Amino acid sequence: MFWNKNIETIDRTGLENLQWEKLQKVLRAAAETPFYKKFFLDHKINISELVSLQSIARLPFTTKHDLRLSYPYGMVAVPRDKIVRLHASSGTTGKSTVIFYTQKDIDDWADLVARSMVATGTSRSDVFQNMMGYGLFTGGLGLHYGAERLGTMVIPASTGNTLKQIQLMQDFEVSVIHITPSYSLHLIDVLQEHGIAPEELSLKKAYLGAEPYSEATRQKIEELYKIDAYNSYGLSEMNGPGVAFECEEKKGMHIWEDYYFVEIINPDTGEVLPDGEEGELVLTHLNREAQPILRYRTRDLTRIIPEPCACGRTHRRIERIKGRTDDMMIIGGVNVFPSQIESVLMNFPEVGNNYQILLERQENLDRMIIKVEIYSKMFHGDLRELKRLEAKLREELKAIIIINPRIELLEPGSLPPSMGKAIRVIDNRKI
Numbered sequence: 001m002f003w004n005k006n007i008e009t010i011d012r013t014g015l016e017n018l019q020w021e022k023l024q025k026v027l028r029a030a031a032e033t034p035f036y037k038k039f040f041l042d043h044k045i046n047i048s049e050l051v052s053l054q055s056i057a058r059l060p061f062t063t064k065h066d067l068r069l070s071y072p073y074g075m076v077a078v079p080r081d082k083i084v085r086l087h088a089s090s091g092t093t094g095k096s097t098v099i100f101y102t103q104k105d106i107d108d109w110a111d112l113v114a115r116s117m118v119a120t121g122t123s124r125s126d127v128f129q130n131m132m133g134y135g136l137f138t139g140g141l142g143l144h145y146g147a148e149r150l151g152t153m154v155i156p157a158s159t160g161n162t163l164k165q166i167q168l169m170q171d172f173e174v175s176v177i178h179i180t181p182s183y184s185l186h187l188i189d190v191l192q193e194h195g196i197a198p199e200e201l202s203l204k205k206a207y208l209g210a211e212p213y214s215e216a217t218r219q220k221i222e223e224l225y226k227i228d229a230y231n232s233y234g235l236s237e238m239n240g241p242g243v244a245f246e247c248e249e250k251k252g253m254h255i256w257e258d259y260y261f262v263e264i265i266n267p268d269t270g271e272v273l274p275d276g277e278e279g280e281l282v283l284t285h286l287n288r289e290a291q292p293i294l295r296y297r298t299r300d301l302t303r304i305i306p307e308p309c310a311c312g313r314t315h316r317r318i319e320r321i322k323g324r325t326d327d328m329m330i331i332g333g334v335n336v337f338p339s340q341i342e343s344v345l346m347n348f349p350e351v352g353n354n355y356q357i358l359l360e361r362q363e364n365l366d367r368m369i370i371k372v373e374i375y376s377k378m379f380h381g382d383l384r385e386l387k388r389l390e391a392k393l394r395e396e397l398k399a400i401i402i403i404n405p406r407i408e409l410l411e412p413g414s415l416p417p418s419m420g421k422a423i424r425v426i427d428n429r430k431i
């Protein structure tokens, strides 16, 4: 099923011509903003010298820092009265940044989200419960408008109030949910506590996004709920959700290249990498009126999957985000991503639905403590079994992350549940 088959299956030459046409318009619009005016001057860029899609590589990158510098209106490319909305990033890594939209930007965004939902097989006859935060965060309103554009009934449940969420799902036979992976694992715990089997619900699929999670976690969620879970990627600087989405094949996320120009770079050198190599995702708006952003460093690590997708869409796919360049932990000199730890943990059937990574410094040495909730039957069982599980977890983790963590096994519900983006790492070393 397609939302706009012509554009979703456009041939590569057609797509590149379209991108170049759109890019020229975006460059001209950006050049009028106070931020890029100065930026181009400082970097001696004359946009009339950019003569092809490839010449975009001559532009310097725009960073989150630049967005903060240009706060509040420095990157706005339209008169103030054409702006109809603002959103802000969640501020995971510092002061949040603000993004503006014209009516056309909102319409285009809704269209992309509708396209993404249709790619997963969702239709007007579905009932969609949106369990992402409404408000400044883009996860709520972004999916909301897209689902309405598609014509699906939307329940704007937002986050939290888990019992109410369950009741809505039961009463209105909800078939699709949008939720963070961490909250979905909490929700299943609450369902189990209340003796509700997932089969009693009408749920068919979940859109999981807003935070990194492993393939093992996706599979765990699919098995627990007995549904299909689709990966959804977006960031407020690029509208919000709907930048890249999995199709029914569930093998990587199609990034909508008629709206975003995609590059993968080496995060240390800035060099553009060929398809297939892992690096930092850099995105350029091709369709933005209010606030066009050029070569934006997302800090998200992924790679382009060069092979064509069986669904027939020609827009390339990106692989599951491995993490952010800035959530990489350096422990005793070794680089570790939380997602590496998560994929080991979630492969253990005894491991429950929440965990936390604690970093401490003792006598000048870095220590990693991983607190892991396990299923209560296991927790109240044989002590030797617990010791064995602890040793096995330590051993498998060490094989992946090289360092030797301390494992603390906990009863379900011991760690604070997360409703929005989960905070997985607590680094006490800086204090």
Ligand code: ADP
Pocket (backbone or CB within 6 Å): 088, 089, 090, 091, 092, 093, 096, 137, 138, 208, 209, 210, 211, 212, 213, 231, 232, 233, 234, 235, 236, 237, 298, 300, 320, 321, 324
């Ligand atoms: P903040 O940067 O403050 O978290 P946003 O709310 O805009 O701001 O969140 C966007 C970020 O969320 C992305 O850059 C990415 O790091 C993360 N993210 C969103 N969707 C996914 C996903 N499906 N997988 C991994 N990370 C994701």
Ligand code: ZN
Pocket (backbone or CB within 6 Å): 247, 248, 249, 254, 309, 310, 311, 312, 313
């Ligand atoms: Zn596909």
